[in-house]
Amino acid sequence: MPDIILIGLNHKTAPIELREKLSFSSEETLSALEGLKKDPGIKEVLVFSTCNRTEVLFIPETMDQAQNDQTGRTIEFIARHKNIKRSEFTSALYIHKGEDAVRHLFRVASSLDSMMIGEPQILGQIKQAYRVAVETGCSGVLLNRLMHKSFSIAKKIRRETGIGDNAVSISYAAIELANKIFSDLSEKTVLLLGAGEMAELAVEHLLSNNVKDIVVANRTFKNAVALAEKFNGQAVKFEEREDALVHVDIIISSTGAAEYVLTHDQVRRVMKKRHHQTLFFIDIAVPRDIDPKINSISNAYVYDIDDLKNIVESNIEQREKETVKAERMIDEAVLKFQKWLESLAIVPTIKALNDKMTAIVEMECKKTLSSLKHLTKEDMEAIQRMTQAIASRTIHDPIRFLRNTGDHRDDSLYLNVTRQLFNLGGPDDE
Amino acid sequence: MNVRIDDMLLQMATVLYFFSMAGYGGFLFSQKKLYQRAGLSLIASAVLLHFISMAAYTLSNRHVPIQNLSQSLSLSAFALGCMFLFFQYKSDLKILGIFASVLLSVTMGIVWLIPDAPAEKNEIFKGFWFYSHILLIFAGEAALALACGTGILYLLQEKGIKTKTPGFFFKRLPSLDFLDDAGYTCLTTGFALMTIGLVTGFIYAKVIWGRFWSWDPKEIASVGTWLIYAALLHLRFYSGWRGRKSAIMTIIGFSIIIFTFIGVNLLIGGHHDTFTK
Numbered sequence: 001m002p003d004i005i006l007i008g009l010n011h012k013t014a015p016i017e018l019r020e021k022l023s024f025s026s027e028e029t030l031s032a033l034e035g036l037k038k039d040p041g042i043k044e045v046l047v048f049s050t051c052n053r054t055e056v057l058f059i060p061e062t063m064d065q066a067q068n069d070q071t072g073r074t075i076e077f078i079a080r081h082k083n084i085k086r087s088e089f090t091s092a093l094y095i096h097k098g099e100d101a102v103r104h105l106f107r108v109a110s111s112l113d114s115m116m117i118g119e120p121q122i123l124g125q126i127k128q129a130y131r132v133a134v135e136t137g138c139s140g141v142l143l144n145r146l147m148h149k150s151f152s153i154a155k156k157i158r159r160e161t162g163i164g165d166n167a168v169s170i171s172y173a174a175i176e177l178a179n180k181i182f183s184d185l186s187e188k189t190v191l192l193l194g195a196g197e198m199a200e201l202a203v204e205h206l207l208s209n210n211v212k213d214i215v216v217a218n219r220t221f222k223n224a225v226a227l228a229e230k231f232n233g234q235a236v237k238f239e240e241r242e243d244a245l246v247h248v249d250i251i252i253s254s255t256g257a258a259e260y261v262l263t264h265d266q267v268r269r270v271m272k273k274r275h276h277q278t279l280f281f282i283d284i285a286v287p288r289d290i291d292p293k294i295n296s297i298s299n300a301y302v303y304d305i306d307d308l309k310n311i312v313e314s315n316i317e318q319r320e321k322e323t324v325k326a327e328r329m330i331d332e333a334v335l336k337f338q339k340w341l342e343s344l345a346i347v348p349t350i351k352a353l354n355d356k357m358t359a360i361v362e363m364e365c366k367k368t369l370s371s372l373k374h375l376t377k378e379d380m381e382a383i384q385r386m387t388q389a390i391a392s393r394t395i396h397d398p399i400r401f402l403r404n405t406g407d408h409r410d411d412s413l414y415l416n417v418t419r420q421l422f423n424l425g426g427p428d429d430e
Numbered sequence: 431m432n433v434r435i436d437d438m439l440l441q442m443a444t445v446l447y448f449f450s451m452a453g454y455g456g457f458l459f460s461q462k463k464l465y466q467r468a469g470l471s472l473i474a475s476a477v478l479l480h481f482i483s484m485a486a487y488t489l490s491n492r493h494v495p496i497q498n499l500s501q502s503l504s505l506s507a508f509a510l511g512c513m514f515l516f517f518q519y520k521s522d523l524k525i526l527g528i529f530a531s532v533l534l535s536v537t538m539g540i541v542w543l544i545p546d547a548p549a550e551k552n553e554i555f556k557g558f559w560f561y562s563h564i565l566l567i568f569a570g571e572a573a574l575a576l577a578c579g580t581g582i583l584y585l586l587q588e589k590g591i592k593t594k595t596p597g598f599f600f601k602r603l604p605s606l607d608f609l610d611d612a613g614y615t616c617l618t619t620g621f622a623l624m625t626i627g628l629v630t631g632f633i634y635a636k637v638i639w640g641r642f643w644s645w646d647p648k649e650i651a652s653v654g655t656w657l658i659y660a661a662l663l664h665l666r667f668y669s670g671w672r673g674r675k676s677a678i679m680t681i682i683g684f685s686i687i688i689f690t691f692i693g694v695n696l697l698i699g700g701h702h703d704t705f706t707k
Binding site: 179310 | 591605611671
């Protein structure tokens, strides 16, 4: 049975400094794959690197104890390739084999191993890594199947559990709220109070949601103009903020002011002018900028940083409950994959082929001979012997081919083809 | 006595209304579109059967089935079903099906619970003005029922957002803006239909009794309801009564409609009481 080995490190085992040193850019991934492909001990290989992990997944040519040498050689290769001493990172490495490697990959693809459990980017990143492996000819029948199974289990988990359902970051939670207050953000205008780094970050998130316009108000007008230019918006004087409120819908506040920069009375006045159109205040400043009493005005909603944090925390709790369900689904998928892998051994394939032929011969003889009543017993036996001989001669060469291993050819490929050609069925034929 | 075909069809429609409630319930919890589609198709089929049932009744009895409370309720359920399908087609507010299917099922449940005593045929209940009056009023009230439904959904969503505890409904309901807009569409449609319906009612009264207005309790209540909705629309236009206040008003308005529909006749009487005997 072919084996699968996964070497890697992630945010749990290695600090950021080490992960940086071992992360592979797309060019480096390409050259690493080219290098690993040349290694005669490796049949198939895939390199996967994000900011939180670097992993090398490969199928060794050899069996048993020789595999340990191969693993060592691969680690040595990584060290050489990234120009880093092996002793610097071996303690942070995890090495998974067989079933554990499959489970690890499935968990990574399903975002169960992510720093932010359930984050959706990881699957795309893995797909990209697989695409590179395919393009460089590093992926074969085993990795193809393994990777496709990891994509489908990841999708299934996303679909059937609530793992990706809730916002687990502050800015995402704020945008989710905005989307439940306003029906179309692309028609809404955002007012930024304060031109600091926090404001900039928040707007970048909102811009990716296509808001209509951005207005910046800041005590130092120069900074407001600079930020407004950056986002193609307009700048207003800080004193004009009350007037600006009439025409905006979402207010993101992050000034360093010690007192409220927007009071209950101001917003009440503004509400009348804007015919009570909804206002959504996001106050990310500490101390707070926006009077929390504003939340009691109808059609005005105020969320401060703690409110958003609370939502995020309860969402994370919810998500953790869903992981239990996801882990169970992964266990099932691993088991299925293991069964398929086992079926790729030579002996069971030959046996399945023989069984199928014997079954065909028996069935056909029975059908034909039952209608040929005039034959003697000897005739019938002769016919049976002949059909059996035809069948076994037919599969003689294929079986000899399968038995004749070695020659650096990929047995799993031919075994897989044989199973498909003769429709021998596997444990998993969806 | 032979089984009446219209009764049988009506029973089938009722069963479908109840099934649609299950479909929408499944949709609410699982968020699977399949359930919503099932619920919607069930309501559509039920409305069709309901229509055939009423057509069969009309053909065999030579008058439309609004001779008693049971039949009036059945007709209002039919109007609600039609209105729901119309708004579903127009504004895609899927979750409103929860409200519609429950209200339809409850109404049809009551239809089968109260006696369907055949009333005396009243010759004055016919003619263009009579049918226009009935049709417009029932359609208008169905639209206002849906406005009430969106109002309830709005309040559920608004409460979660206002109190900063987004819960069960947060994911499942659309945005406040969307609910407010949908409610407003239902409200204006309902109000327009009800206005024309009242006018045709007055004309019908003039034709039959020779006067537009006869201080009938139902007339007073209907005009009262109309004034409440007119006030709501006015406040919305000129004083910005949108969102929560508007949602509460649509719910109050619809409660008054229910009272006008049933309460006035049961408690007070008047020349509309035939429909609700």
